Amino acid sequence: MPYLDHNATSPIRPAAMAAMAEALARTGNPSSAHAAGRAARGLIEQARRAVATAAGADPAQVIFTSGGSEANALALNRHPGGRGGRVLASAIEHASVLEALPQGGPALIPVTGDGVLDLAALERMLAEGEGVETLVAVMLANNETGVIQPVAEVVRLAHAHGARVHCDAVQAAGRIALDFAALGADTLALSAHKIGGPAGAGALIAREPATLAPLVRGGGQERRLRPGTENLAGIAGFGAAAAEIPDALATVPRIARLRDRLEDAIRTHAPEAVIHGRAAPRLANTSCIGLGGVEAMEQVILLDLAGFAVSAGAACSSGTVRASHVIAAMAGERAAHTAIRVSTGRETTSAEIDAFFEAWWAMRAQLLVLPSVAAA
């Protein structure tokens, strides 16, 4: 079955698998002082260096978490949103950012029809709250459309207004070059299982870790910012996958050709279909395809029956499919019900893409005909 849902999770890379197998065969608790413990600690510090190198950061800036959601939550924890300060977040952020604040959501920064953050709107919002402690949260690449956000410009504007910036780079890592120092963000979230590592590990990279407030307490791990016995195998796998990011980036031109092949076919044969974010800079692996008037869930079910794993929106809400808040912010509520996401990876072949187009074409024919059958 062709797997075209890499933005939900990616298959584990062999190098990550090998690192995990080695870690799982070890006994020590990384906090133990004996040789077994020190060996386990060594694996964690090796992974920390690999993740730091991949992200263009210093190892001391890397805080391992249980994943991207927790990294986002840690970045936003105790930020004085609702306590005299405020959080501004793009309207297309992941739920773990939009729902991170216990009291009410953040103020939403609008995006353009192409799904790119509206920098002029951000500047107005920053100016309106001059003097109020502000955190701006903007993702590096969107999980549903793949649209790359102008984070460096966001940082420039935000810092000029004294605001800090958190960047969710979960979907961007391994798909575009990542340089924490050059980007200038104050914090950056990463997830292992989106880059060929395992689920259950992630990291928050923080310019000044001491400014963070822990979500969980009770233990000295991760400089007290994330106590609890470390997910040793997960972190080892994360490190190994991070070390392979340069190889992953080398495959981007091929993956972009696959995407263009699919999108060209769709646009040629089905001019009514919409490729959301097509005019914006995008990740090479993501196509968000809208088919007016046809529910995304129906499309996904037919494609699943035809043997293709794609998704309707994000995979995070335990099987429920809600209208996409991302597409709603770009193109309105009606479009938000009709878009599916096709996301490819290093293993995807052009034969799979051609087969997918055939299946999509058959699905389209079936679903666009169905309403008139029902009416008759």
Add this chain to the structure above:
Amino acid sequence: MTAPSPTRVAYPASDPPHAVYLDYQATTPVDPRVLDAMLPWFSTCFGNPHSTQHGFGRQAAAAVAAARAEVAAAIGADPREIVFTSGATEANNLAIKGAARFLRDVAGSPRDTIVMPASEHKCVLESGRALESEGLRRVVLPVAANGIVDRGAARAAIDGRTALVSVMAVNNEIGVIQPVAEIAAFAHAAGALVHSDAAQALGRIPLDVNDLGVDMMSLSAHKAYGPKGIGALYLRRRPRARVQPLFSGGGQERGARSGTLPAALCVGFGRAAAIAAGERAEETARIQSLRDSFLESMRARIPDLRLNGDAQARAASNLSLAFPGAPALAVLEGLADVALSTGSACASDTVEPSHVLRALGLDDALASATLRVSFGRFTTAEEVDFAARRLADAVAAVRVDESPAVQAAHVVVG
């Protein structure tokens, strides 16, 4: 299909080849049966368990559901009562902070007090301290010299102001088993919720949420031959125990804990929990006899050693031994081939004496002369003999070095 007997399971191959591992309360090796169950969920079956729109995701979701059922069955719970977390530290934080915040902020309860014994794990004590900084009251119960919580103090402290009582099942440093069911009965009579940190208890003592009468219970996989990075919080459905999440976002785990579930870790935890529950009786009998022979052998060599914590109400896996006049760090320096611990691994960033040993009334000298020896599934009689001999020699050597005559000689030489 019969599971292989635990004594015949090969010790994981790439472990430090020369050291005898007697630190099973810091972490346990992953049981090879657990590893076998996990590996396919890392590799060929890699789907996101929340992507139920396609086969990859549904396959992972089914594996997570089966694992949830195994964890639930191991503690007499319903699968819907299990919330997977990244481990026991997170589960303890979620239970204590989450329940107290829910009562205060959502239920509007006037109950403002959290009660916990002084010997709880740091993450329980610090969760309570975090609530203090939010304006709630934390009452820390004294424990007796044997490490068991003072029932009279508990009865006196738990009242109509009490929102939550948290009592661990098995202590991580001294192995003492607390009377959770009794404390739960006091607490429920006063209308309070009950949480138990059972991270050290799974597979070591009988563990049934209904027998114990708890509303919430924290579990850890890696203390029971499962992988690190996964644990669970049991949340009773009837009557309903509710928590505010520590963080939000995808809404997984019925809204209590967001984030993509690591299917492989869940599967490993499920298998580990099933083995722990199924083999506990036989395994603890075997481990207890090894432990008792170790203690006997140590007593014969070092007659003045002290056993910290109650000798009877104690997990079969644990010894906490004080060797007067032999600082533990000095003993460990001469003991590279036996892996032991001075206390809990989680507190290793500090050199303060253990808060647990202090709660028992040990002075700093005795507390810092204490070693935890913990035995487990792969411990052999040969290892026990070897370790007892080596430890006794190391203690004796340190005592010579620390004796007044040798100290005086050092002064002269220096």
